Amino acid sequence: MARIGIFGGSFHPPHNGHLLIAQEALAAFSLDRVVWLPANHPPHKELISGVSSEDRMELVRAAIQGNSKFSLSLIEFERQGPSYTIDTIRELKKREPAHDYFFIIGGDMADSLSTWRGIDELSRLVTFIGINRSGHPLDECNNPYGVQMLEVPLFDVSSTLIRKRIAAGENTKYLIPDAVRNMIEVKGLYGSGKSP
Numbered sequence: 080m081a082r083i084g085i086f087g088g089s090f091h092p093p094h095n096g097h098l099l100i101a102q103e104a105l106a107a108f109s110l111d112r113v114v115w116l117p118a119n120h121p122p123h124k125e126l127i128s129g130v131s132s133e134d135r136m137e138l139v140r141a142a143i144q145g146n147s148k149f150s151l152s153l154i155e156f157e158r159q160g161p162s163y164t165i166d167t168i169r170e171l172k173k174r175e176p177a178h179d180y181f182f183i184i185g186g187d188m189a190d191s192l193s194t195w196r197g198i199d200e201l202s203r204l205v206t207f208i209g210i211n212r213s214g215h216p217l218d219e220c221n222n223p224y225g226v227q228m229l230e231v232p233l234f235d236v237s238s239t240l241i242r243k244r245i246a247a248g249e250n251t252k253y254l255i256p257d258a259v260r261n262m263i264e265v266k267g268l269y270g271s272g273k274s275p
């Protein structure tokens with residue numbers, strides 16, 4: 080039986096905050112690996128247009144390259160409609176019933192758990208690892224879904240900030256991995272290449 084971290088997100092694009100929390104969860108919970116799970120259609124978020132699903136997948140692949148404990152799952156691209164986590168976890172459980180699943184979320188997501196589809200069943204199928212995020216400290220008192228709290232050094236970066244910086248021609252080095260930066264530049268994603 081393996082301990083599998085699942086890290087879902089829009090990853091639009093992936094940034095060093097994502098890498099940091101995935102690595103911290105891996106170490107703190109003795110996970111065997113962390114599976115990065117880009118959402119095809121994030122249920123609670125409107126994806127900005129102009130970047131294809133394929134490019135989003137490749138950006139995640141670029142972000143995790145070189146870390147043998149990280150892998151990419153495209154399982155949510157096998158279904159249409161909102162990418163509800165409960166559907167994904169049921170499918171993973173069907174494929175690998177013996178594994179223990181841990182679902183990694185930032186503090187903003189931990190605050191929203193009560194609105195997730197099938198949250199009662201989901202919280203029995205996975206252990207949530209909730210990670211502090213700037214503006215979203217973890218609430219130890221209000222924890223109906225048994226979220227395991229993990230404090231990590233705050234890294235106040237978001238994909239929104241990265242997109243804004245790219246479009247404005249501002250620095251993103253050390254905020255996103257070099258391989259992600261290179262791919263964004265080569266493909267001209269997020270308005271890169273335009274003058275600020």
Ligand SMILES: Nc1ncnc2c1ncn2[C@@H]1O[C@H](COP(=O)(O)OP(=O)(O)OP(=O)(O)O)[C@@H](O)[C@H]1O
Pocket residue numbers: 087088089090091096097100183184185186187188210211212213234235236237238239240
């Ligand atoms: N800097 C961060 N610190 C802690 N958690 C984070 C951080 N950035 C993202 N996360 C968490 O990672 C998961 C995936 O995040 P997502 O891909 O939506 O990135 P984001 O930076 O929140 O994107 P956007 O700015 O587009 O909303 C979520 O659970 C989110 O809470």
Ligand SMILES: O=C(O)c1ccc[n+]([C@@H]2O[C@H](COP(=O)([O-])O)[C@@H](O)[C@H]2O)c1
Pocket residue numbers: 086087088089090116118121122123124162163164165188194195196
């Ligand atoms: O299943 C749900 O109802 C649900 C609601 C909100 C978010 N999620 C998942 O949470 C993960 C992080 O979401 P996001 O919007 O921050 O990219 C991603 O895997 C989403 O599919 C899932």
